[in-house]
Amino acid sequence: MAEHSAYPVGLRLAGRRVVVIGGGQVAQRRLPALVAAGADVLLVSPSATPSVDAMAETGEIRWERRRYRDGDLDGAWYALIATRDRVANDAASAEAEARRVWCVRADDAEAATAWTPATGRVEGVTVAVLSGNDPRRSAAVRDAVVEGLRDGSLTRNRPRTPGVALVGGGPGDPDLITVRGRRLLAEADVVIADRLGPRDLLDELPPHVEVIDAAKIPYGRYMAQEAINNALIEHAKAGKAVVRLKGGDPYVFGRGMEELQALAEAGIPCTVVPGISSSISVPGAVGIPVTHRGVAHEFTVVSGHVGPDDPRSLVDWASLAKLTGTLVVLMGVDKIGLIAEALVRHGRPADTPVAVVQEGTTATQRRVDATLATVGETVRAAEIRPPAVIVIGEVVNVAAPAGPAA
The missing domain is CATH 3.30.950.10 (Tetrapyrrole methylase, C-terminal domain)
Known part of the structure; x- marks a missing residue:
């Protein structure tokens, strides 16, 4: 029989019953996403990892401390089977088939009726990748796409939103800027940069991006704060996406609030992106x-x-x-x-x-x-x-x- 590809679909599980059988490492990895989806999660397992136990203690999930028994999938929309007991897994899988419940099996993908894709989420976008029975390849593709969305390399040509982002660039190492800060930098039309920001990131900007040196070099030439404020307002009013790239965190001796107040007085929308403080x-x-x-x-x-x-x-x-x-x-x-x-x-x-x-x-x-x-x-x-x-x-x-x- 010819091998058929999986049909991708996004399940809307908010308020719907989901049964997870087994409270080990697989459940620990999958439960947060189910909770984030709003699912009504029932965990059936005699034991659980400390993290899973904590989710039950805080009321994020319901936990019945026992082994699986027939009838546990009654009313379920989705099931995750993740125990080390093959007999129990087969029995739960058979019940899922009989009740027409989509079922993922951690121990045997071929015996499942659904597969869990390698997923990532960036700014409201969910990336889900399936590559048959090659989870490493799925994860690698997922990581590449997510990184491209985070650093802006996959979205450079999307419409830019005018306004200003005060971005904390961290202590100097370009790898220590936040992923959100890096994405906004990649989408900028104008970057007004401090000397203490991660200067190496400026080399990654496309040629059309205008870079303005706002370096406040100690005991030397500097750009007055008022001039910085005026530059932010001027370029934002011209419809540009402006990034104010600052060292460390904008609010830790960074005069970020002064800039935010000037923008607010001018009616300019502003996003503040925290940075790692030096x-x-x-x-x-x-x-x-x-x-x-x-x-x-x-x-x-x-x-x-x-x-x-x-x-x-x-x-x-x-x-x-x-x-x-x-x-x-x-x-x-x-x-x-x-x-x-x-x-x-x-x-x-x-x-x-x-x-x-x-x-x-x-x-x-x-x-x-x-x-x-x-x-x-x-x-x-x-x-x-x-x-x-x-x-x-x-x-x-x-x-x-x-x-x-x-």
Whole structure:
């Protein structure tokens, strides 16, 4: 008999009875999608994985703690059979056939009346791939399509939605931007980019995309915030899809709210895409956890762009000195000596470990270690330049330090 291909269809299971037999790893993988589809899920199994158990505890599914018995598929629209008991699987499969219930079998695809495709979801689009009995090929094709949708390579020519997206690009490594941020970048007509954003991604943009340098280089030429706001408004009003590509997260010392407020006043729609903050990712890139059991139960992130004695400073350095957790200082390279002196003056021990990480997550990343007593001179001697993240606290010594500066 000639082999027939499967007929693809999307099942609408909201409010409909679905029976899952077996509470192991297969069920753990499949149940979330069934719950997301709104199915009324009944699990029949004497045991379950902790994750499946948690779903039952929270009421996402109903769980009858027993083995399968005839009649369990009564009223079901769909069944997933996933036990290690071949006899039980055959019996449940036979009941599904008799009741005309679409049935997936984890142990024997040929004995099933339905197959589960390799699926992925991106921005409201569901990708489902079937390739017969070759699940690895299905997954590979699914992954390629999903990645193309996420990074925009499969949708570059689709109609663009005018407006602005404030995209947090992460700490510098282009692989650390969110998938949503990368997709919006691929769909942009205009990109207004910071120096601290993932600059390598700009090379991937099509030639027609206008790239505007909004670099705020410390102690050098910069584009005033008002000019950035005006550029965002001007291009958005011209009907362009505009991406404001920022380093880290737009709202962590990124002035993202100022830009959002300017756009709102101009009646420009704006999407905010969070990014990975350098305050967490850069220490992690050099082996420093900002919290660690038995060492630090909290971490505090502060801006060091003005010194402790500057009347413009909003940081309570005296209170910070009394904390025992981790202190992460951003934009504080040239003020770290003054910051360290203030912390020691207010009670933080002078031998508190400090790590300074320059250009973290990039190819030019480097780390130097010091203490509060020595960090000012160490930074000067090592010629550390912005951008750099400064970590203060015992977490610096959780892993072996990197040694002297390169």
